[in-house]
Amino acid sequence: GESVGLHLPTLSVQEGDNSIINCAYSNSASDYFIWYKQESGKGPQFIIDIRSNMDKRQGQRVTVLLNKTVKHLSLQIAATQPGDSAVYFCAENRAGYALNFGKGTSLLVT
Amino acid sequence: EAQVTQNPRYLITVTGKKLTVTCSQNMNHEYMSWYRQDPGLGLRQIYYSMNVEVTDKGDVPEGYKVSRKEKRNFPLILESPSPNQTSLYFCASSLVGAVEKLFFGSGTQLSVL
Numbered sequence: 001g002e003s004v005g006l007h008l009p010t011l012s013v014q015e016g017d018n019s020i021i022n023c024a025y026s027n028s029a030s031d032y033f034i035w036y037k038q039e040s041g042k043g044p045q046f047i048i049d050i051r052s053n054m055d056k057r058q059g060q061r062v063t064v065l066l067n068k069t070v071k072h073l074s075l076q077i078a079a080t081q082p083g084d085s086a087v088y089f090c091a092e093n094r095a096g097y098a099l100n101f102g103k104g105t106s107l108l109v110t
Numbered sequence: 111e112a113q114v115t116q117n118p119r120y121l122i123t124v125t126g127k128k129l130t131v132t133c134s135q136n137m138n139h140e141y142m143s144w145y146r147q148d149p150g151l152g153l154r155q156i157y158y159s160m161n162v163e164v165t166d167k168g169d170v171p172e173g174y175k176v177s178r179k180e181k182r183n184f185p186l187i188l189e190s191p192s193p194n195q196t197s198l199y200f201c202a203s204s205l206v207g208a209v210e211k212l213f214f215g216s217g218t219q220l221s222v223l
Binding site: 032034036041042043044045046049089091093097098099101102103104 | 114141143145150151152153154155158160168200202206209210211212213214215216217
């Protein structure tokens with residue numbers, strides 16, 4: 001079936017470096033894609049979303065890139081800080097009112 | 111403070127003993143949903159609700175029931191829990207026109223022995 005998947009289950013970066021978390025999706029009909037952050041012991045928290053008619057969207061220290069040709073989504077975090085350590089999920093909307101989540105990438109900032 | 115409140119935070123039970131996990135939101139959201147999170151499997155949707163008295167199955171509804179009698183509450187019911195329902199459960203809510211921006215509760219860690 002349709003799914004989203006993250007390329008790497010874990011990612012380790014040094015404080016101050018930029019982080020890039022990648023995600024592949026398979027559903028060409030998705031209208032939007034979303035990134036969530038889950039800190040230890042907490043529920044996921046919305047970070048940023050991007051509509052399928054966009055290539056790039058920027059937030060505060062985060063940028064999401066969407067490449068529909070290769071069905072690839074990435075989250076870039078500038079000047080990574082210890083507080084960015086968390087599990088990051090990409091998600092896509094499905095038919096109706098549901099989100100399909102990927103399995104998550106654990107980001108460790110050292 | 112805008113929040114989604116789940117109770118209990120931790121629950122240990124035995125096979126077959128009915129239980130209910132409560133979920134309440136104070137943001138007047140129409141949309142509410144339950145997810146379970148398992149290692150290596152990510153978040154999987156159990157049930158969701160578009161509004162009062164409207165519920166639909168998600169990806170893994172077997173063994174679960176829900177009800178939506180009031181807008182703010184969306185309890186998850188396990189009539190006869192089994193060990194394979196041991197998991198971390200999250201309730202979430204959003205405006206019906208902004209399902210991408212889900213607000214999640216802090217989770218309920220359930221262990222079924």
